[in-house]
Amino acid sequence: MDKIVSLARRRGFVFPSSEIYGGISGCWDYGPLGIELRRNIKQAWWQSMVRERDDIVGIESSILMHPQVWVTSGHIERMVDPLVECKNCHLRYKADDIQGTRCPSCGGELTEARMFNVMFKTSVGPVEDSASVVYLRPETAQGMFVNFDNVVQSTRRKLPLGIAQQGKSFRNEITTGNFIFRSREFEQMEMEFFVKPGTDEKWFEYWVQERHDWFVKLGIKREHLGLNEHPKEKLAHYAKRCIDVTYLFPHGWAELEGIANRTDYDLKQHSRGSGKTLDFYDDETKEHYTPYVIEPAVGVDRSFLAFMCDAYAEEPDKDETRVVLHFHPALAPIKAAILPLSKKENLVAFARDVYAGIRPHFMVQYDDTQSIGRRYRRQDEVGTPYCVTVDFKSLEDKRVTVRERDSMKQIRIPVAELRKTLEAKLAGEDLYVLPPGGEIWNPEREKKG
Ligand code: ATP
DSSP, rough: OOOHHHHHTTSSSSEEGGGGGTTTTTTTEOOHHHHHHHHHHHHOOOOOOOTTSEEEEEEEOOOOOOHHHHHHHHHHHHHHEEEBBTTTTTEEEEEOOOSSSTTTTTTOBBBOOEEEOOOOOEEOOOOOGGHHHHHHHSHHHHHHHHHHHHHHHHHTTTTSSEEEEEEEEOOOSSSSSSSTOOOOOEEEEEEEEEEOTTSSHHHHHHHHHHHHHHHTTOOOOGGGGEEEEEOGSSSSOOOSSEEEEEEEHHHHHHHEEEEEEEHHHHHHHHHHHHHOOEEEEEEEEEEEOOEEEEEEEHHHHHHHHHHHHEEEEEEEETTEEEEEEOTTTTTTSSSEEESSSSOOOHHHHHHHHHHHTTTTTOOOOOOOOSHHHHHHHHHTTTSSSSEEEEEEHHHOEEEEEEETTTTOEEEEEEEGHHHHHHHHHHHOOOSSOOOOOOOEESHHHHOOO
């Protein structure tokens, strides 16, 4: 983990929040590369959950909701963690995390557990009194439940119907840690899939598989992923079944995503709480029923950490070691780097032209500092799939060399073919499928391996 944290900070993926004031625990800021990776993760999720499906739609609900939502949902009563404090060093722990009866840090005696609600409270309007209390949402899911009828009526959809949302959630966690794994402000990607009762078991199995496979498709190694079913006695009050997709993080196996069968609990509760019927009317079978809900819920930040850990490698390269992030091209923050071999004016001008031609189409970076070997290393370290080198010969033959991050193989192609070539390679085409006028760079060396 130390290596990931240090790389993340050094290269501008993740910084401690408000660092110049000493930081604030459980909060993180994402830097120029981090924000690109986050957006790519969110985009990949939105693409597979909303854009490529005709049974899921998206929404964005507000973070502050009517306070009654949290009473009805059970969060006021149940979103509590048992808190214990060491009488000697005053460190606080979630009682569930403690084995034995003594403080893990100093061995001191612990207080009795008291229940602590993890929702952040704030108030609306200028007067702070009990009537103005609102909460920062601890999950995005309630936004989908309270909008169920709005979405069904406005889209005229049939079941099964999913409603998806991405957005910030807040939990005043007793203990944060393991970098961005558990924080107090984080982002979730959740989808509530409303189905006819009786079909819920089938859809539950379907979503467990689907979500597991999404991580595999985006490059996470199968052997680093697991499925962990919650035993009946540990299920949340609303759940009939729950399976976590787990990941082998540097601190051990832990939940990456949770898939729950929430039954008809939420819609029934909000129906009671609001007095509005939240049924579905099936006009083919003329039935009224309250749908069951299957919920895959995952954190952006936790996925970010898993994708970074899984992509990280240290590989021998000649006499040295190179650090590489083997990101899936869809997630890589920078898709290609344009690197002129020297800072000579005519070469820089040519390379800048190449850069300008590619920039509207991909996230590309231009870099003309230090030696070419160093620049390759810098791009490998942040997971850039392709480096495009512009050399003196490029001025004459209008070709550039494209180097692949993972194999370090190279091809030489006409500048005019660069955009199309990068598009094809980023989509998964083999590097040695050459565009018109392209050739394998330095074939003698390639033959020798
Ligand atoms: P945990 O048991 O780790 O506290 P949870 O079961 O309470 O998590 P859910 O309520 O199921 O979590 O939330 C769904 C997802 O949101 C989690 O799988 C995780 O990816 C993410 N998540 C939840 N809490 C946090 C947090 N404090 N920091 C970062 N991500 C979180």
